[in-house]
Amino acid sequence: MRIGYDAKRAFSNYSGLGNYSRFVISNMCKFYPGEEYYLYTPGISDCRIFTPPENARVIRPASIAGKLYRSYWRTYRISHWLSNDGVTIYHGLSNEIPNGIHRNGVRSVITIHDLIFLKLPRLYPAVDRFSYLQKVRYGARYADKIVAVSRQTKEDIVELLGIREDKIHVIYQGCSQDYYHTISGDTAAKIRTKYDLPAAYLLYVGTIEERKNLLRIIEAIHHGKIDIPLIVVGKKTGYFKRVLQYIKKYNLKRIRFLENVPSADLPAIYQLSMGLIYPSTYEGFGIPVIEALNSGIPVVTTRGGCLEETAGGGGLLVDPDNKDEMIHAIRQITEDEPLRNRLISRGLEHVLQFREEQTIPALHNLYLECLR
Numbered sequence: 001m002r003i004g005y006d007a008k009r010a011f012s013n014y015s016g017l018g019n020y021s022r023f024v025i026s027n028m029c030k031f032y033p034g035e036e037y038y039l040y041t042p043g044i045s046d047c048r049i050f051t052p053p054e055n056a057r058v059i060r061p062a063s064i065a066g067k068l069y070r071s072y073w074r075t076y077r078i079s080h081w082l083s084n085d086g087v088t089i090y091h092g093l094s095n096e097i098p099n100g101i102h103r104n105g106v107r108s109v110i111t112i113h114d115l116i117f118l119k120l121p122r123l124y125p126a127v128d129r130f131s132y133l134q135k136v137r138y139g140a141r142y143a144d145k146i147v148a149v150s151r152q153t154k155e156d157i158v159e160l161l162g163i164r165e166d167k168i169h170v171i172y173q174g175c176s177q178d179y180y181h182t183i184s185g186d187t188a189a190k191i192r193t194k195y196d197l198p199a200a201y202l203l204y205v206g207t208i209e210e211r212k213n214l215l216r217i218i219e220a221i222h223h224g225k226i227d228i229p230l231i232v233v234g235k236k237t238g239y240f241k242r243v244l245q246y247i248k249k250y251n252l253k254r255i256r257f258l259e260n261v262p263s264a265d266l267p268a269i270y271q272l273s274m275g276l277i278y279p280s281t282y283e284g285f286g287i288p289v290i291e292a293l294n295s296g297i298p299v300v301t302t303r304g305g306c307l308e309e310t311a312g313g314g315g316l317l318v319d320p321d322n323k324d325e326m327i328h329a330i331r332q333i334t335e336d337e338p339l340r341n342r343l344i345s346r347g348l349e350h351v352l353q354f355r356e357e358q359t360i361p362a363l364h365n366l367y368l369e370c371l372r
Contacts, residue, residue: 314347
């Protein structure tokens, strides 16, 4: 097979969609080196973020127009290049495929991560919702197969986009192998010193935006009089102002924010923590949860939806709107040692199903099925 990938996010996005794109591309090239790989990207924003495998060819706009109008090239011109390059199957890794692909004989797969903009429309500007909907509708309609990253996302695709179930295949996301291994004492000491980490702390990882409920976490810690620092790792959005106002109002001293943390440092930051607090209102999958489980720490996350599916037996489940539930769960993972150990053990077992040995062969088989 000659496989084409939408590689924009792999070269430009440090979290979420970028992690997924790098995971799929790197592991497919590793597991199936006999295939040919073409990575289509309108540009490379940071050459340090992703080093493409040696057996993959990077395709970028060649014309001045393509270089100037990158979004147009990615949406409307890639289809032309796929035919010229002899690509037999194309995988849109982030909720879209190029327009016109259904007319040029190239088989296609689309991964749909979530439909949050339809589930929680108030969080998105109208122009963004319109753009996202047009892209995902086209992809869901014309792709030969759809990958949903969780059962919850599959149900949403059926309900909100009207796609038949047999077209949708649940193939879970994975995370970097860096999270699979216990860090050395020297590494732990270096990371603790580098970020001035306290001896014990709780952890939040993710974009600081409303639906992920960082403010609810801080409220629970404050009202529950939980005397453990909270380390926050994530990109700030406008929602951060509300979080900061609350911290200043109550003069909270034990909330720390870390920005621009290299991905190589994150496994140690996870492993040194007492647990991940991740009570997001809605997710498509929740990569921080499996990063935490692979790191051997317990998780407090949301009851229902995909996060319950992702956390399995390694998480305590709460209603993000119920402050008392969250306080109780945080106390459990920090004070109940037998329970903590059970969660860690169950989490390490549960998370094996998300590793590349399971997910990459499933994707490869799906490609073959498309061609058949």
